[in-house]
Structure formats: structure tokens, C-alpha cells
Amino acid sequence: MIYEKYRKLLEESKPMIQQKPEKTIFSVGARGYYENPTTDLLAFFMNPQEEHGFKTLILESFIECIKLPLGNLETLRKPRREVLTANQKRLDLVLETDSWVMAIENKIYHHQNNPFAEYESHIKKNHSDKEAVFVVLSPEGKAPPEGKAPAIWRAVSYENLINTINTRLDVYLTSNPSTKWVVFLKDFLLNLAQITVKTKMDNEAFKFIEKNYLDVTNLFKLRNEYIETVQAQAVAQLKDLDGWSSVSTKIDEWGTGPAIRLYYNRSVSESNITINLNNDTKDQGHRIIVYVYHKDRQSVKSSDTFIEKNHHNKDTESGTIRYYSSKNRYTSFKDLLPELRETAQAMHNFLNQQNQPTSGV
CATH class of the missing domain: 3.90.1150 (Aspartate Aminotransferase, domain 1)
Structure with a gap:
């Protein structure tokens, strides 16, 4: 019967129906899923000189995710946001030490169609004496598609970064007090986790509707x-x-x-x-x-x-x-x-x- 078919379709769709997420200070401000505020906060927490007191905890977590033996973290300069290339393209985040420089593109919902080759050229031209590292941070942890960027771009998923930070944060809290910055960081990580779930479910739901469009209609x-x-x-x-x-x-x-x-x-x-x-x-x-x-x-x-x-x-x-x-x-x-x-x-x-x-x- 047709209704049995619809019943099975509804059962199949249930995992894609998202529950109302727990509110964070970022979602309350209605800008929790925007790339710019998210990258601003990432830059803040990655900077060991900022007043949060985590020193290199978040930076070390990020480096662990890209699986590169990068040192000289104590020489990190202030992270730079929206770095302009020669063609006025904006690179989300640049980290620089005495020995290496890292370009980070944070992609939440946008397709990865950025001018990656131009970003690479800009970094290598302006930092020819340092090791250059290129990273795409995204909910799915996917590298740019072939043909869109050189193969040297590494991929980090929000989930991997969240888990790595939380592991290090647990150790940190055994010998350090819980401050307002710990609360803010945990809320920030929760916000990233919600972006990850939302993006994953949005993609799955899109494929599901596309596959069953007539029946859903x-x-x-x-x-x-x-x-x-x-x-x-x-x-x-x-x-x-x-x-x-x-x-x-x-x-x-x-x-x-x-x-x-x-x-x-x-x-x-x-x-x-x-x-x-x-x-x-x-x-x-x-x-x-x-x-x-x-x-x-x-x-x-x-x-x-x-x-x-x-x-x-x-x-x-x-x-x-x-x-x-x-x-x-x-x-x-x-x-x-x-x-x-x-x-x-x-x-x-x-x-x-x-x-x-x-x-x-």
C-alpha cells in the first residue's frame, strides 16, 4: 500500500530531524554560525599572549590535528585576520612564528571555491624564508576539491579540533582554576559542535529530499x-x-x-x-x-x-x-x-x- 511506503519514508527521515540545540552565548547573539565571528574567536584563543591564560593549549591542539612537528610556538606573533592578497582577496587567518607561517581558511557553509592558489602564492612570496603550511578548517574536515587547490592544503574537521582541545583542557584543569575563559571556551566548542551537527544533517537531509522528492511532495x-x-x-x-x-x-x-x-x-x-x-x-x-x-x-x-x-x-x-x-x-x-x-x-x-x-x- 502507498501508505506503508510513506510510513517507511517517515521512519527513514527521523534521524535527520534536528532537536532544538542547547543555547550558547554565540547562538543567543544570533551570529553563532557566521564565519567571521567564529574565526575571530579562534584567533583569540590561539594567541598565547591573550588574557585567557591558556597559553599555547589551543594552538598546540590545532597543530596536533594537522600532524606536523611545528615548534617555536613561543615566538608566535599576533594572529592576523582577513589578510589581503595582491588581488584584494582575503585570507581568513594567518599564524606566524620565527620558523613557520600558517594560512587557515575557515569554511562553515560555503563551498570551497576560494582562490587557494592565490593564497599559496601570497604566503610563499611574502614568507619565502619560512616553512609554509596551508589548512582548511571545516565542519566535515574535507580538503579543497581536486583542481580547486594544490594538494598541499591540509584538512581539519571541527570534531577533531573540539576533541583534541577538550582532551588537553581536561589536563589543564587538573592544575589550573576554572575561570570565565574556561566557560567561554567550552561554550565556543559547543557552538562549533552544533555547527558540525547542523552541517552534517543539512547535507544528509538535502540528499534524502533529492532522492525522495516526489514522495516527500x-x-x-x-x-x-x-x-x-x-x-x-x-x-x-x-x-x-x-x-x-x-x-x-x-x-x-x-x-x-x-x-x-x-x-x-x-x-x-x-x-x-x-x-x-x-x-x-x-x-x-x-x-x-x-x-x-x-x-x-x-x-x-x-x-x-x-x-x-x-x-x-x-x-x-x-x-x-x-x-x-x-x-x-x-x-x-x-x-x-x-x-x-x-x-x-x-x-x-x-x-x-x-x-x-x-x-x-
Whole structure:
């Protein structure tokens, strides 16, 4: 059967559905996945002269990942960012000691189509007396494709770097106190780990959708048909109730899933009952939310006695709008229907008693 095929497809897709990641100070700032801030922080932690106190711990970890016996770390100059070549191309990060120089390109999501040969030429021309090392740092740890860069470019994955730093950090903490910089470093590493997972899953999901595009499209159509059916059945449940003979509806897409709005006589009020077909993994189950529009701010709390006691929690108010979220969660739409009817009747009783027009936005 076709539905068995879809069921297997859904099972196959489950590992690619990402859970909400733990917040970091970088993701809160909404720039956690940008290359420039990430490279700035990497340069900061790699610099033994900075106030973090880790000395060469992060630098040694990076060198361990590229498997080269590089010395003279104590002579490292201040890391340089966005180094310009003769053709005004920007090299992400350059490290330099008395005996070697290292060019690092940090690639998070971009394809590796940088002018690698130009970077190499720039480094060798300006540092001809030193050993030159070229590294691409990326979530996957892949070297530039053949033809895009000389074979001398080494590859380091975020995962390898994270694990190497953490191993050395554990040793460091046995003889050093935990400071704010330890917290910041751990948060930085967590952010890199989340980039790694996101990139890996994004790539896998892309391949999965591409392979099963027609079936996924049909599944999406089925999903929309389900939402429309729920909408029609909800309207049918309200038609015989007082005040709900002329129900109008609207479907919104929320972050927690589709929201089906059922309006109580829009010629009188924008008040509505909303069914949220909830897909939030931390708050699973469909729920009912009630929006009551009031004439003015003075009357905004008057609906509490009717709605709040009807299995709902008062959430907040916004201007003249009061809204209430159901305490209950339902895995089946049919199980939700008795509460829907009871809530609709409570809304009618309140608005009928008020007998005053209200308008919404």
C-alpha cells in the first residue's frame, strides 16, 4: 500500500530531524554560525599572549590535528585576520612564528571555491624564508576539491579540533582554576559542535529530499489535506452551538505547527478559538488557545471568569486582547473536540453577556 511506503519514508527521515540545540552565548547573539565571528574567536584563543591564560593549549591542539612537528610556538606573533592578497582577496587567518607561517581558511557553509592558489602564492612570496603550511578548517574536515587547490592544503574537521582541545583542557584543569575563559571556551566548542551537527544533517537531509522528492511532495500534500479536514470537522462541530452558526476560519503557520483559527461572528468580534496542531517536541500534543478581543483596556480582564476556569491558563494581555492557553494536550484531534465545544460555548456566553462590539487587528 502507498501508505506503508510513506510510513517507511517517515521512519527513514527521523534521524535527520534536528532537536532544538542547547543555547550558547554565540547562538543567543544570533551570529553563532557566521564565519567571521567564529574565526575571530579562534584567533583569540590561539594567541598565547591573550588574557585567557591558556597559553599555547589551543594552538598546540590545532597543530596536533594537522600532524606536523611545528615548534617555536613561543615566538608566535599576533594572529592576523582577513589578510589581503595582491588581488584584494582575503585570507581568513594567518599564524606566524620565527620558523613557520600558517594560512587557515575557515569554511562553515560555503563551498570551497576560494582562490587557494592565490593564497599559496601570497604566503610563499611574502614568507619565502619560512616553512609554509596551508589548512582548511571545516565542519566535515574535507580538503579543497581536486583542481580547486594544490594538494598541499591540509584538512581539519571541527570534531577533531573540539576533541583534541577538550582532551588537553581536561589536563589543564587538573592544575589550573576554572575561570570565565574556561566557560567561554567550552561554550565556543559547543557552538562549533552544533555547527558540525547542523552541517552534517543539512547535507544528509538535502540528499534524502533529492532522492525522495516526489514522495516527500505527496506527503506534504497529504499533510495539507489533513489540516483542511481538521478545519472542516472543527467548523462542523461548532455549527449547532449558539452564536457559531456563521463560523469563518483562517490557517496560519506557527513555529509549533499549523494554527486553525475559528472566528466567532467576525461582523461582531475578532475573538476566536485557535487549534494548534502542535509539533513542538518539548510540548507535544494539539492544544486550544482562546483569543478574546475587548472594547478597551479597562474591560480586558473581564473574560477571565468565563474562559480561565474553562480548562485554560491566562497567558498575557496585549492591548485589548486577552488570550488563554489550554492546559490539555491531545494526540488525537477527535479527543480535542469536547473541549473545543465547551470552550466555544463559554466564549459565546461571555460575548453575549457583554453585548458590546469589539474589533481586532
